[in-house]
Amino acid sequence: MSRGADDAAARVRDLRDAIRHHEERYYIQNDPEISDDEFDRLLHELEQLEADNPDLIAADSPTQRVAGSPIEGFATVEHLMPMLSLDNAYGEDELRAFDDRVRKGAGVGSAAVGYVAELKIDGLSIALTYEDGRLARGATRGDGFRGEEVTANVRTIRAIPLRLRGHVQGRVEVRGEVYLPRAAFARMNQQREVAGEPPFANPRNAAAGTMRNLSPVLVSKRGLSAFTYQLVSLASGGESAEPPGARLHSATLTTMRAWGLPVERHWQPCAGIDEVIAYCQTWAGKRLGLDFDTDGVVVKVDDLAVRERLGSTAKFPRWATAFKFPARQGTTTLRRIAVNVGRTGAVTPYAVLDPIFLAGSTISMATLHNAEDVARKDLREGDRVLIEKGGDVIPKVVKPILPHPEGAVAWQMPAACPVCSSPLRRDEEEVVWRCENTSCPARIQRSLEHFASRSAMNIEGLGESLIEQLIAQGLVRDFADLYKLDATQLENLVVTPREPKSDRSRPRKLGKVGRNVIEQIERSKTNDLSRLIYGVGIRHVGEKAAATLARHFRTMEGVLRASAEMLHTVPEIGPVVAASVRAFADESRNRELVARLQGEGLNMVSQAPPPTSQPGPLAGKVFVLTGTLSDMSREQATEALERLGAKVAGSVSKKTSYLVAGADAGSKLEKARALGVETLDEQAFLQLIIKAS
Ligand SMILES: [Zn+2]
Structure with a gap:
């Protein structure tokens, strides 16, 4: 396809601006606005245009550097060998084109080349230096030439051995990827939500953000993991150097594993490009069952002598490519933008979609984060929209496919709560709209779910649907009402399970289940005070703050009577939490609720040991x-x-x-x-x- 020179120059300019913008969001802010596939496509297009119009290439083009620059706070270190990135291959044709280039460059004629296929880990690239078998340094990739020294953080990752097995002499550099397993990611975002912090968009951003944290203690708690996939032994001085005597990369992987390094176990030697293609097709579907995110397959020439013959361009080794899995994206119609009311009254929009089958499941809803997000993307009811399934199962709406349909208008947050009709309000500094009616049935439902949850009062069996029934039948309006329930009431409670197709979907009495729930409610009375403080759902008071408050003030009364100044004196309690506790305590309804809970016999005393008495800052005065x-x-x-x-x-x-x-x-x-x-x-x-x- 040929273009006029002016058209090409204009397009190159637009692409560079767009790519720089997204690079910043992705590499520096860890907050991308578009999917990796879309970004790669922009870059791919620019590379193509520059290849067709070499006079347009400029030193400051995003194609002329590897990636972002290091962030302040860590020492900058030079990599012993540049950490090159890989060229990408989309689809079977591009894999075959790669194979053609390899065979031509290697001069093997029509003979097949042996490859190794490895799952590409979607994490943060690192270089680990071992000296005489001991981990001496860990560095991030940075711009490929200089990275950040993160040894202290790397050492906290348990998958990375501090000492290699066997007698590994001299200096060896191991390259790999630090990543956050999906379960750890879900846990981390849950904690952030509880603490009122914004969730990370995906495990890759969470891993990158964590590695940049200045506190190794915190890093060690985040559950990071790592895989390694390459050795750079300085003795032999090459980008693809391997252990002494090794002739094949596959042998190196085996050696690395034997040394105790984490090597992702699904790698596979392939006797030619057909086997590579089959491997890529298999994993495009199977990868959803893995506990980490993978966005493709790295294909490497196995024979090290062939690699040497092929060499590298300035940016990529010629003997490897990264196959990208087909995007888990699709388009559908955005029927309606509805809103959900949370425990704190936060009202968040979500998308109701025409059902679409994507990467193994049917999607009919997607999150929209907040009203600003909807406004920024300019999503309107009736739009065709691009949907993407990220690393986790909750799909998101990437953007509308323009133009908007005729007559579609910009979406507005409703003026009133959809459940109780109270007017919605927004705090000046927040992006969140709230229903401020504390008796809003939706808020009561979510509050009770939180109260009964595992990390709060841990009342087993008291789940979403049972709570819904209890509220609908007028048996429960707040936490204290739960303790008024008796076994007969619950045994006779008629419930309709939610799954419409299951045999058990007919309305039935709770029976024995109800009796068990009553036992659980009764048992929860003896919980430690920290669980109760967390359970009543004071804004900004997460599990940790609740435990701190309980330990310091010893009783519920002590917490509620503490002035803002006294709360300030507690280590780890910040001004926001202190103000929020005060606001809770000042509300007479809350004090009455606590009094009723006390009347029901709930434990109001901390069982944790009091804070250790170190000499305080005013000791001796x-x-x-x-x-x-x-x-x-x-x-x-x-x-x-x-x-x-x-x-x-x-x-x-x-x-x-x-x-x-x-x-x-x-x-x-x-x-x-x-x-x-x-x-x-x-x-x-x-x-x-x-x-x-
Ligand atoms: Zn409401």
Whole structure:
């Protein structure tokens, strides 16, 4: 296909702008706006145009560099050998074209070339240096020449041996990929959601974000894993150097495994390109059953002598290519944009789609994240839309296929809650719209699901559909109502299971199941206080914050009575959580609810050991309090001071460090002045406490 020179130049300019924009989103911000396939297609098109019009090639074209630049915070290290990327192959034809180039370059005529096919791990590339068998350094790929030194983080990944098995002498560089298994990814996003943080878009971004974290302790908890797939032994000095004596890459993989390195086990030697193609076809479907994301197959020439003959271009080795699996994308019609109401009242839009079969399952709904996302993509009801199944099973709407149908209008968040009709509101700093009606049935449903969940009160058997029935039949309106239920009520409760096709879908009595649920509810009364604090669903209070609050304040009463200043003095409790706890406690409805739970016999006391007593920041200081403080009671002030290690005395003496004088301070203030003891008014006192915390 030929184009006019002006057309080509304009298109090249547009492509470069688009690619730079997406590179930034992908490589630097870890927040891509388009799928990897779409990005690759843009790059592919640009490469093609530049190949056809060599005078358009410029040093600053995105095709002229390997990838992004390192981020501040880690030392930059030079790679001993450049970490080249691989050329891509889309479909069977491009694999055959690759094979033709290889056979021609290797001069083998019509004879078949032996390949090794490996699943391509969708993670973060790393280079590991071993010195005399010991892990000496780990570095990210960076721009291919210089990466970030992440040794401390790499060491926390259990799949990576700190010492190789056998006697491996000299310096060896091992290359591989750090990735986040799907289960760890799901767990991590769940925790982020609970903590009110935005979820990661996919495991690759989560792994990259984690490797860039400056705290190895945190990294070790994220569940990263790794696979290695290449050796660069400096003794023999080449990009594809292999262990001494090895002639085949397949032998190297076996050696690496023998050394204790993680090698993905599904790799396969192939006697020619036909076997490679069969392997790619098999895994295009089977990969969904793996516990990690793979976006293709790496095809490498097995014979190392042939590799040497082929060599590399400036960017790619000629002896390898990355086959990309067909996109798990499709187009369908966006029927309707509906909204879902969550536990905190957060209202989030989702797409109702004409059912479409994609990568093994029928999709009729997809997430739309938030109203801004819908506006940015300009999704309208009636649009043809591009749907993509990512690494996880929840599909997403990538974009509308323009133009919009005639008469389609920009979508608006409804003005009222679809469940209870209360007006929706949006906090100024948030993108989230909320239903603020605490009696909204949708909120009650989600709150109860959260209360009963495994990490909260752990009431087994009390799931979504049972809660729905209990609310519908007027038996439960809040947490406390659960403890009013009795076994007979639940045994006789008539429920209709959800699966419409199953035999068990006829309405039936709960029977024995109901009795078990009552036992579980009863058992939950003895849970530790931390579970209850988490379960009542105070905004921003995740599992960890709940445990911290329980440990510090010991009782529910203590938590609810703590002033914002006192909450501030607790390590790990930030201002947002402190304010949220206060807001919860100030709401009389919440206090009544807690009182009713207490009346039902729920444990309100922490069973965890109290915080270890280290010398606090105010250790050795003696305070005397006098007069009336407006923001806190004398008891609260005392507790805050003691938590910080200070002593609180009853009368002023020479040993007194500070006299805290509230309103109407009397003789103590005079005495302090006489003794030259420093006095603090309430404002100064609060500042001192906040500074010390
Ligand atoms: Zn509502």
